[in-house]
Amino acid sequence: MNKEIDSVAVGLMVEQAAALPLPIGASGRRINWRYVAAIVTYHLLALLAFVPWFYSKAGVVLAVVCVYVYGACGMNLCYHRLLTHRSFKCPLWLEHAFALLAVWCVEDTPARWVATHRMHHHRSDEQSDPHSPLVNFFWSHMGWLFLENTDLCRQVAYERYARDILRDPFYRFIERYVVWVTIAQPVLFFTAGFLVALALGDAPMEAMQFAASVLVWGVVVRTVIVWHITWSVNSLAHVSGYQNYDTGDHSRNCLLVAILASGEGWHNNHHSEPGCACNQRHWWEIDLTYLLLRLFVVVGLAWDVQMPTRRPEM
Numbered sequence: 001m002n003k004e005i006d007s008v009a010v011g012l013m014v015e016q017a018a019a020l021p022l023p024i025g026a027s028g029r030r031i032n033w034r035y036v037a038a039i040v041t042y043h044l045l046a047l048l049a050f051v052p053w054f055y056s057k058a059g060v061v062l063a064v065v066c067v068y069v070y071g072a073c074g075m076n077l078c079y080h081r082l083l084t085h086r087s088f089k090c091p092l093w094l095e096h097a098f099a100l101l102a103v104w105c106v107e108d109t110p111a112r113w114v115a116t117h118r119m120h121h122h123r124s125d126e127q128s129d130p131h132s133p134l135v136n137f138f139w140s141h142m143g144w145l146f147l148e149n150t151d152l153c154r155q156v157a158y159e160r161y162a163r164d165i166l167r168d169p170f171y172r173f174i175e176r177y178v179v180w181v182t183i184a185q186p187v188l189f190f191t192a193g194f195l196v197a198l199a200l201g202d203a204p205m206e207a208m209q210f211a212a213s214v215l216v217w218g219v220v221v222r223t224v225i226v227w228h229i230t231w232s233v234n235s236l237a238h239v240s241g242y243q244n245y246d247t248g249d250h251s252r253n254c255l256l257v258a259i260l261a262s263g264e265g266w267h268n269n270h271h272s273e274p275g276c277a278c279n280q281r282h283w284w285e286i287d288l289t290y291l292l293l294r295l296f297v298v299v300g301l302a303w304d305v306q307m308p309t310r311r312p313e314m
Contacts, residue, residue, distance in 0.1 A: 020134035021127055025151030026144070035145045038106065039227075046224045048216045056210055059217030066222045067229070072262045074101030075230055076289040080264070083165060084114045087277035088293060088305040096170050104185045105226050109178050110171050115161035116152055120234075121274050122161075124249035131234045134250065141235035142227075190215045229260045237267035244281050244312035245272035253285065263287030269308075277305045281312050 021027070048054045078098035081087045099110050107113060116130050125132045130152060133140035151157065158166060165171050174181055193214030197207035241252030245268055257265025258279075264270070266279035266287060280287040296302035 020125070020132055022135060022139075022147075023128055023130060023149055023151055025153075026147045026149040028148070028150075030148040032146060032148045039142070039145065042106070042220055042224055042227075045216070045220045049221050053209060054213050054216045056213035056217070058210070059213035062214060062218040063222045063225070066218055067225050068262065070101050070105050070222065071226045071229060072289050072292055073098050074103075074105055075107065075226065076262055076264055077293060078102050079107075079110060079113050080117065081277055081289070081293075083110055084117045085275050087275050088302050090296065090302045094296075094301055099171070099174070100181070103174055103178065103181055105230075106182060106223050107227065107230060109175050111158055111162040111165040111175055112152070112154070114165050115157035118161040119151070119157065121271070124247075124251065124271065125238065132250075133235050133238045137235055137239065140238060141231045186215055186219050189219050193218075229257075232257050233261055233264050233267060237265050241265075241268070242314075243268045244314055245269070245310065246313060247271040258285070258287075262292075263289040272310055273308055275306050276308050278307055281308065 022029075078095065079102045082090065082095060083099070102110065102113075108116075120129055120131065123129045125134055128151065130149060131140045131144040136143070166175065190211045193211035194207045197210040198204070202210060237252055237254045237257045238250045239252065240256075241254035243252060247268060249271060251268040251271040253268045254265045257267070259265070263279050263286065266281070266285050269279045269281050269285065270276070277293060278287055278290040279285065280290060293302055293305065297305060
């Protein structure tokens with residue numbers, strides 16, 4: 001009898017959790033047209049990858065390599081583990097180089113990304129969480145970007161969650177000129193592709209075609225892929241997988257996300273100690289981003305790496 005009562009109680013708790021309302025700041029349901037336009041445009045342009053004229057083997061290889069480089073170095077190491085959680089230290093020039101890669105992932109400025117993620121940890125899977133899947137799966141994956149959230153407006157979020165980021169003139173510059181910094185990437189990729197093709201003896205039209213393939217695959221397709229990998233940490237890694245720790249939220253260790261996101265999918269481990277640079281707790285929980293960080297440590301480009309202090313509880 002007691003087990004039946006407990007089962008009913010748990011069921012009611014799950015139903016209540018699944019009915020999490022939108023964050024108060026997003027309850028006005030005002031569409032964020034800037035984000036909608038960018039996301040829709042990139043996804044539409046990515047369809048050019050199916051047009052033969054925009055295909056080249058070099059472009060596809062570039063996309064695959066850049067998914068890892070931009071994702072692991074830019075998003076994982078810099079935006080997440082360095083700027084948000086300060087889990088290690090590195091030379092300022094290297095930090096800024098990684099930050100530029102992250103900005104070119106088109107996932108917002110360093111200050112706004114950091115503020116959003118710190119708010120997520122502060123209020124994980126509560127109504128104030130910017131992207132909890134307890135609202136619904138689509139909301140956590142990308143829907144939260146489509147609505148204005150006044151809790152994430154610069155004055156409120158930056159003051160509370162990202163004041164340290166904006167002390168750096170480099171990040172203030174990006175905050176002010178992020179559109180131009182973002183536009184510089186496709187210009188550089190197209191120009192480099194065109195010049196390389198000419199140097200290899202291609203005719204101008206052939207060089208143009210090669211440059212277009214580099215632009216579509218190396219910038220557009222790669223950006224869309226990195227987006228969905230990053231977003232899957234917010235969505236899949238809060239609904240699918242197992243827990244090593246009772247963190248008071250729904251964070252999970254998700255093997256699929258861990259593979260795609262180079263170790264970020266060991267999300268429950270991360271939520272147990274956000275300031276830790278390594279997400280691995282068991283031998284099978286390979287954290288490729290941490291292994292990359294170890295390489296930087298070996299060559300003297302990273303130090304003061306914060307390691308786990310808690311053993312798995314479950």
